[in-house]
Amino acid sequence: MVSKVLVANRGEIACRILRACREAGLASVAIYAANDAKSFFVELADEAIALEGDSIAETYLNQRQILEVAELTGADALHPGFGFLSERADFARAVSQAGIQWIGPSPSAIERMGDKMTARITMRDAGVPVIPGEEIETEDEDEALIAIEQASTRVGYPLLLKASSGGGGKGMRAVERPEDLLEAARSARREALAAFGDGRVYLERLLTGSKHVEIQILADRHGRTIHLGERECSVQRRHQKVFEEAPCATMTEEIRSSMGKAAVAAAMAVNYEGAGTVEFLLAPSGEFFFLEMNTRIQVEHPVTELVTGVDIVREQLRIAAGEPMSCGELHIRGHAIEVRLYAEDATQNFLPAIGPLTVFQPPEGPGIRLDTGVRQGDEVTPNYDPMLAKLIVWAPSRDEALQRMRRALDEFVVLGTTTNLRFLRELCDVPDVVDGSTDTTMIDRLWPEGWTPTLPIEFEDGALMAAAVAESAGLHRKASVSATPNEHSGPVSPFMTLNRRYP
Amino acid sequence: MQHQFRTPEGPVEVTVAKQGDVWHLGEHRATVEPDGRLRIQLASGGSALATVAKVDDTWWIHFEGHTFCLERIEPGASQSGEEGxxxxxxxxxxxxxxxxxxxxxxxxxxxxxxxxxxxxxxxxxxxxxxxxxxxxxxxxxxxxxxxxxxxxxxxx
Known part of the structure; x- marks a missing residue:
């Protein structure tokens, strides 16, 4: 039984989960740090409990405090969202031991997929193709370096060194030439040791020109493990996805079927439960290789929801309650694209930006979905991830989805904080994106010196004129878009009453 | 009226003039819509709405799918135009x-x-x-x- 869900997250994904709880008729609890007191997700919860402390470690990563809130509020289930504690097996275990239903896979599944070397071995044993490479198990620096050097001759160049406990590009090094190997290995080990307390690295062949394609999995306790087709997320900057779509433009029914089978095998190999994602590299030859499994809801899950009609978060809640998943036979219908709206300056190497969201006007109309963590009037602070919202469109075909995304991005108005809106808009016109031939190196290849917008001079004239007219006409004095609420409204009048007469 | 704005390429001087309800900048024209947006008619014939907001000294402008951030440089001396x-x-x-x-x-x-x-x-x-x-x-x-x-x- 699940009746009250504590959402141990913040921002956009907390909003998504809290809304799903509301729709499912489940009570919800939000937790928030002091600097999130006025954030949107707090407003969407039935109950919101302030966490003590300032840093992320003291708040959203504080297992003890979160469990105390769960007990205090009588929550009987906990949804970790993504990031923060979502892939911490020890937390999943502590939650279960407190008698609270963890909305996600078992601690052992998280452990076996969390360590990338273990995941590689598990997948290979389950018959899932892995990227040609070798694991180096030894912890000893000198032994590891000798083993890496020997393995490199078998793996071949260019190759990739990856930290076994890695994530987000940390402890990862691409090595083009044998003479660079030892220095790269030393620095990857140093970085991994500092970031994860585990210096083990392994080798993989670097597959250039490949697509990042991932399969969405759902598994319930009634013996059903299914896949919901693929998403392509090749367009990345600094190992961060920015543009995701379903289905993959170059996917064939054959590859989808075998990739789907491999993903289901991967999930079943660790007795998976709930929603998860198996990531693959898809080579131009049509060969695909296991990258990693994410044992949680994924940022880009909405594109799968739009093309399959499955509410993945709602299914997570159902599965956690011990019910069978509700979706029947699946068909992929139309095309969906998601872009991530970041508060960042795309012209300054994607440097995070802060400021007020003086105007925040998302696009509307057919086929448009906005999963947001912010509202107009909110303040973007440097405290958390700069992702503000996700804009997702659906259309009957890929071409129409791109057309719709262009229209939607043109309509999207965000003023007061620099965002990547224009970068996203111009991505929609890049030939590789238009013809679906995107690969993971596209952004670096297209803009090696950094991105700058293509701006017709006349538009700048128009903007300068708008600023001059707005200033001359005193528009800033007339319309105060983000009026600060009056904190000192004085004592409540004793004469304020509500008189309602009933016939 | 004259205003100076800082752009990535340097300061730009803009002088707009009003005739009836219509503002002029060379061949460009603008009118203020009831909701506070501006209808900009470019010399080339294109016409689009600009959404504007001022944060401190900076005008944020959304126009033709682009977002501009134009800091106003306070004029040093007298305002021109108004008094002739x-x-x-x-x-x-x-x-x-x-x-x-x-x-x-x-x-x-x-x-x-x-x-x-x-x-x-x-x-x-x-x-x-x-x-x-x-x-x-x-x-x-x-x-x-x-x-x-x-x-x-x-x-x-």
């Missing part, structure tokens, strides 16, 4: 005088061209009217705030 005197926005040199005393001019018409900080600045008529005085000729140096020309506004 057209003043120099910054110290510089007069490059050209395009009108004569007594001439009838239209709002937005270029009256004089100044050069300052290696940039050309056009002095535009803020309203329609006629020129009643010209105080400098081409080649002369002007100080910031110097009255360059005088004009009277026509009664509608």
């Amino acid at each position: 005197g057209l003043t120099a926005p910054m110290p510089g040199k007069v490059l050209d005088v395009l009108v004569q005393v007594g001439q009838i001019v239209e709002a937005g018409q270029t009256l004089m061209i100044l050069e300052a900080m290696k940039m050309e600045h056009r002095i535009l008529a803020s309203t329609s009217g006629h020129i009643t005085g010209i105080h400098f000729t081409a080649g002369e140096q002007v100080q910031q705030g110097s009255v360059l020309l005088e004009m009277t506004e026509d009664e509608d």
Whole structure:
């Protein structure tokens, strides 16, 4: 039984989960740090409990405090969202031991997929193709370096060194030439040791020109493990996805079927439960290789929801309650694209930006979905991830989805904080994106010196004129878009009453 | 009215003039919509709405799918236009005088061209009217705030 869900997250994904709880008729609890007191997700919860402390470690990563809130509020289930504690097996275990239903896979599944070397071995044993490479198990620096050097001759160049406990590009090094190997290995080990307390690295062949394609999995306790087709997320900057779509433009029914089978095998190999994602590299030859499994809801899950009609978060809640998943036979219908709206300056190497969201006007109309963590009037602070919202469109075909995304991005108005809106808009016109031939190196290849917008001079004239007219006409004095609420409204009048007469 | 904004390429001087409900900048035109947005009609014939918001000294403008961040540089001296005197926005040199005393001019018409900080600045008529005085000729140096020309506004 699940009746009250504590959402141990913040921002956009907390909003998504809290809304799903509301729709499912489940009570919800939000937790928030002091600097999130006025954030949107707090407003969407039935109950919101302030966490003590300032840093992320003291708040959203504080297992003890979160469990105390769960007990205090009588929550009987906990949804970790993504990031923060979502892939911490020890937390999943502590939650279960407190008698609270963890909305996600078992601690052992998280452990076996969390360590990338273990995941590689598990997948290979389950018959899932892995990227040609070798694991180096030894912890000893000198032994590891000798083993890496020997393995490199078998793996071949260019190759990739990856930290076994890695994530987000940390402890990862691409090595083009044998003479660079030892220095790269030393620095990857140093970085991994500092970031994860585990210096083990392994080798993989670097597959250039490949697509990042991932399969969405759902598994319930009634013996059903299914896949919901693929998403392509090749367009990345600094190992961060920015543009995701379903289905993959170059996917064939054959590859989808075998990739789907491999993903289901991967999930079943660790007795998976709930929603998860198996990531693959898809080579131009049509060969695909296991990258990693994410044992949680994924940022880009909405594109799968739009093309399959499955509410993945709602299914997570159902599965956690011990019910069978509700979706029947699946068909992929139309095309969906998601872009991530970041508060960042795309012209300054994607440097995070802060400021007020003086105007925040998302696009509307057919086929448009906005999963947001912010509202107009909110303040973007440097405290958390700069992702503000996700804009997702659906259309009957890929071409129409791109057309719709262009229209939607043109309509999207965000003023007061620099965002990547224009970068996203111009991505929609890049030939590789238009013809679906995107690969993971596209952004670096297209803009090696950094991105700058293509701006017709006349538009700048128009903007300068708008600023001059707005200033001359005193528009800033007339319309105060983000009026600060009056904190000192004085004592409540004793004469304020509500008189309602009933016939 | 004259304003100066900081752009990534450097400061830009913008002078707009109002005639009836319509603002002019050269051949570009703008009107203020009831909801506070601006309808901009570009000289090329294109027309689009601009959404504007001011944060501190900076105007944020959304126009044609682009977002602009234009910091307003506070004017040093007198505001020009309103009282009939057209003043120099910054110290510089007069490059050209395009009108004569007594001439009838239209709002937005270029009256004089100044050069300052290696940039050309056009002095535009803020309203329609006629020129009643010209105080400098081409080649002369002007100080910031110097009255360059005088004009009277026509009664509608």
